[in-house]
Amino acid sequence: MADRPIKELNWKTPLEAARKPSLNQIAKMGICGIMDPIAPGIPPGSDTATLALLGYDVLKVYSGRGALEAIGSGINVLPSDIAFRCNFATVNEDLVVLDRRAGRIVNEDAAKLAESLQKIRLDKPSIEFLFKNTIQHRATLVIRGRPELSTAVSDSDPEKVGEKVSEIKPLDESPEAKRTAKILNELMHKFYKVLKGHPLNKKRAGQGLPQANIILCRGAGTIPNIKALPELYGITAVCIAATSLIRGVCKVAGMKLIDVKGATGTPQTNFVAKAKSTVQTLKTCDFVLLHVKATDVASHDGNIKQKVELIEKIDHMIGYVLDNIDPDSTYLAVTADHTTSLMTGKHEGDPVPIAIAGPYVCRDDVEEFNERSCAKGGLNRIRSMDLMPILMSLLGKTKKFGA
């Protein structure tokens, strides 16, 4: 949601350009500030940004995106598992990448191919793997077994069209890294063989669609070693989000995941359904994270008009929440997990606006929710990892340090 001022909006940011009475209302009622996702100038990933928002010190606990995405996709990742993010992709006979997303293959086709891949048996019976497609070309892979495996392996994904698929290499001298690289290369080769000869790919070729004839993997990771929110604060916590990664982060943080009909993690998501679910959930639960992916998608695509419209839809969603909760017993915090610039199409290291409204909050004189107004607010400049302690302190859920 957060962005930089742009010429097309008369040097306003999308938040400044959008009509957003409900977000402004929270700013007016509450205390505002700006917030560095990790530290000033450091662009976060969606994984680190969300972990930080939940109060974790990502510089200490982050252990890769793969496992978070895999958990979000429904795989029960164990602490000793190694997980990867994968793409269905298209290569030619020389293994040169032609399309990193296999024409954004539809979920149904990806699911059929994934099913065939899961039937593969590895040479080492002590090692097993779990492969699961998520949305379109995206998938996750988990490697499990004994003896121990390592995350110190390179990617097979060259992350560029026109380059050859990379051999996976150990990144240190440990026997674990060498073993893991060997297993992965074997698996990638077997995936390729199965996909190449798969009837579905023959059918796609006939339809003029790019074949999903290889799996590219990247970002070896494990689950982060963190204490869950219920344990840390004695709260019940719920996540309302559609994207696997956010769901994975929240699950690792001990939050319950709720499925909302029509919530898709895309600009076409059902905003009001998410708002209704939030209001309903707040009746029985201490903490709800309501996450919207859509503005990030529009920003990556450089779609100015769509981003402004999506902010207005988010505002409408927040309006529903505002109208249907008890303001005397509920705290509302609105913010962005990070800045995605419409101009660069990338995550940026800028601070994001934050507003917190609720009982006994030290209200300031900020009247609008955006990057510039909130910078004048009573919170001054905090970090994303400070937000949870601040909210939990308002709820009376933090433990005193000292006596």
Add this chain to the structure above:
Amino acid sequence: MADRPIKELNWKTPLEAARKPSLNQIAKMGICGIMDPIAPGIPPGSDTATLALLGYDVLKVYSGRGALEAIGSGINVLPSDIAFRCNFATVNEDLVVLDRRAGRIVNEDAAKLAESLQKIRLDKPSIEFLFKNTIQHRATLVIRGRPELSTAVSDSDPEKVGEKVSEIKPLDESPEAKRTAKILNELMHKFYKVLKGHPLNKKRAGQGLPQANIILCRGAGTIPNIKALPELYGITAVCIAATSLIRGVCKVAGMKLIDVKGATGTPQTNFVAKAKSTVQTLKTCDFVLLHVKATDVASHDGNIKQKVELIEKIDHMIGYVLDNIDPDSTYLAVTADHTTSLMTGKHEGDPVPIAIAGPYVCRDDVEEFNERSCAKGGLNRIRSMDLMPILMSLLGKTKKFGA
């Protein structure tokens, strides 16, 4: 002193509601900001809050309250000693706590009982103990000896009326923890035997007063391993405070303790006597910490009117200091060690206001000393542990980091 906005004060904080020309004068003359005692949202104890105010990184150096309180009570605590906070309390025949404060026993009675307890001999002659009453029901206990002792032991204080006194248990598998727990249980039992049969308790029973028939102990700690302020900055430093804990922290920080007649650590303390002593001390000394406990007491009691009045008394005290120092050669910093909420009666993790006045300070346009105005000040948001380096830098006492 710091607090949240409350309904009874028209959604002002006590600092906003109080008449405080002198505190405002410092804000006007100086640079203001807000300050997190430890980190945003983390409620500090009085011990960690004061250590942080003196510039120490409590997340690294904090080692429990017991030893700080014991030092403040006048016991010369050694680095290998284990110290506890204790209460004289009242139990029934089944060791169920009836009154955790033995009817807030008066100092004179507590002193007599403490004298009898100190005569007890332990089975192990290599271990000795020091027991000292401080104010009313409060006392400190120090265990000393060889072989080594451990702080990894539980409390005997159940911290709740109606519950049974707890057996002290080792909190880890070390022989030191087991040994320490055993010694303490023996000592607690001997304390109980002496108190139960003490003539003073018979007399109290006759007067209808709760018997102080048991000692409850909690918060095993050692002295923190920190460098003293004179060593760190080459300054002479003095503490003007009445409460044992604050005195203990300051002593550990290498500060000289000054006794002021009429300073009691209560709302009835002699504010002007403390101000006079401060002015006098500043004539020969680089740094004086003038500490007032009273507003914290009023906050814990939820006494809104008293808190506002006490802030006005503090303002009067500060006025005396302002009128009697040389403003061209003296820096004045006013702040709170933490927020104690009148509503929750507890320490909260909110930032506190801070104002620093003196030569060459980069004066801002804040005109009032309170939580909201100071948030707009030129210091922005700092942490308590930043204050000493800032003051010492103004005094030219900090060492360059780098070359």
